[in-house]
Amino acid sequence: MKILLVGEYSRLHNSLKEGLIKNGHQVTLVGNGDVFKKYPVDINIDGKSIKNNFLLNKVRHLIFKLTSVDIASIETFVRFKKNKKNLENYDFVQLINETPFNIGSYFEKKLLTMLFRNNNNVFLLSCGDDYRYISYLLSGKFPYSTVSPLLDNPTLKTAYQHTLKFVSEKQKKIHDFVFQNIKGVIPASVEYSIAYENTLKTLPLIPNPVNVDKIGFTPFIKNGKIKILHGINSANYIKKGNRYFQEALDIITKKYPNKIEVITTKDLAYKEYIKHFLSAHIILDQAHAHDQGYNALEAMAMGKVVFTGAGAAFKKHYALKKIVAIDTIPDSAIIAENLEQLILNPNQIHEIGKNARSFVEKEHHYITIAEKYTETWKANS
Numbered sequence: 001m002k003i004l005l006v007g008e009y010s011r012l013h014n015s016l017k018e019g020l021i022k023n024g025h026q027v028t029l030v031g032n033g034d035v036f037k038k039y040p041v042d043i044n045i046d047g048k049s050i051k052n053n054f055l056l057n058k059v060r061h062l063i064f065k066l067t068s069v070d071i072a073s074i075e076t077f078v079r080f081k082k083n084k085k086n087l088e089n090y091d092f093v094q095l096i097n098e099t100p101f102n103i104g105s106y107f108e109k110k111l112l113t114m115l116f117r118n119n120n121n122v123f124l125l126s127c128g129d130d131y132r133y134i135s136y137l138l139s140g141k142f143p144y145s146t147v148s149p150l151l152d153n154p155t156l157k158t159a160y161q162h163t164l165k166f167v168s169e170k171q172k173k174i175h176d177f178v179f180q181n182i183k184g185v186i187p188a189s190v191e192y193s194i195a196y197e198n199t200l201k202t203l204p205l206i207p208n209p210v211n212v213d214k215i216g217f218t219p220f221i222k223n224g225k226i227k228i229l230h231g232i233n234s235a236n237y238i239k240k241g242n243r244y245f246q247e248a249l250d251i252i253t254k255k256y257p258n259k260i261e262v263i264t265t266k267d268l269a270y271k272e273y274i275k276h277f278l279s280a281h282i283i284l285d286q287a288h289a290h291d292q293g294y295n296a297l298e299a300m301a302m303g304k305v306v307f308t309g310a311g312a313a314f315k316k317h318y319a320l321k322k323i324v325a326i327d328t329i330p331d332s333a334i335i336a337e338n339l340e341q342l343i344l345n346p347n348q349i350h351e352i353g354k355n356a357r358s359f360v361e362k363e364h365h366y367i368t369i370a371e372k373y374t375e376t377w378k379a380n381s
Contacts, residue, residue, distance in 0.1 A: 076111075095122065095182075131174075147163065191291050225261040286309060
């Protein structure tokens with residue numbers, strides 16, 4: 001089959017592409033590489049000529065400040081139109097998000113319209129921020145979430161400006177337009193499945209695909225200091241609860257300076273960031289989640305102990321009896337206690353790392369997951 005994957009946020013579509021190709025399908029990935037992360041795409045439509053020109057980029061930011069129009073979106077639109085013949089007549093198309101191009105509602109709708117007109121079977125992933133998901137988070141139905149800091153402190157509204165645009169009237173129009181034209185929406189994790197429950201066109205959850213063939217598993221062996229990686233994405237600092245990790249690390253560093261080494265990174269491209277995974281034993285991922293994102297799953301596949309969402313709903317969905325990750329809540333004292341347990345009992349790092357690898361192989365194997373996608377697409381086309 002001929003399949004088009006639209007957009008990339010976290011290497012999810014790259015891994016799915018690899019699984020689909022293994023299963024004998026022809027796959028094209030179109031997108032912008034997700035800015036600084038620079039994920040691989042087959043057709044790159046990023047407005048990079050403007051962004052990479054110092055003077056033009058200054059003008060771009062000035063125009064955006066005055067008009068809220070990003071002229072780089074025009075370049076993206078032109079690049080997409082030039083590739084129009086390469087983006088039509090696919091058996092199946094999947095959008096990474098209801099705004100997969102992230103270029104503003106006007107041009108976003110134009111590109112989506114072209115995709116819908118020229119392809120019959122378009123599906124949507126519930127992945128990243130979208131109208132339904134953010135609306136659900138803002139309802140406060142989860143005990144904590146990426147918007148909890150805002151719900152607790154409305155003065156953070158400016159820091160959540162990007163998130164709140166997903167519940168704007170403009171976004172709702174895009175959301176409604178997309179749902180009129182797709183065959184179904186596929187939740188990519190437990191919390192998206194909960195947010196989309198009883199929503200029109202919602203299909204069963206399909207876990208993130210992970211290419212375990214490309215990710216080596218390294219069992220933990222106590223040899224020197226325990227290395228803890230704290231990767232910061234500035235744009236998501238508050239949302240992911242990085243401050244709780246920093247506070248916990250302050251506690252642990254003072255208590256066990258000779259037992260641990262803390263590695264802190266900031267806004268690294270994917271290729272650079274992934275290198276640090278190789279040397280770390282413990283990964284601090286998210287404090288506001290109820291399931292794992294893609295980076296957490298990759299770390300788990302490597303045999304790392306990941307502090308992320310792994311609570312009751314997650315355990316119930318996968319019928320888990322063993323610990324595969326450290327369920328992390330927004331409480332720096334509890335995070336510090338969990339870190340201390342691992343530092344004082346390194347054998348737990350070894351055991352949880354083994355469990356994590358087995359879990360990813362069983363539930364997230366990219367070839368098996370690719371089969372689930374094609375089965376779902378066929379059944380709902």
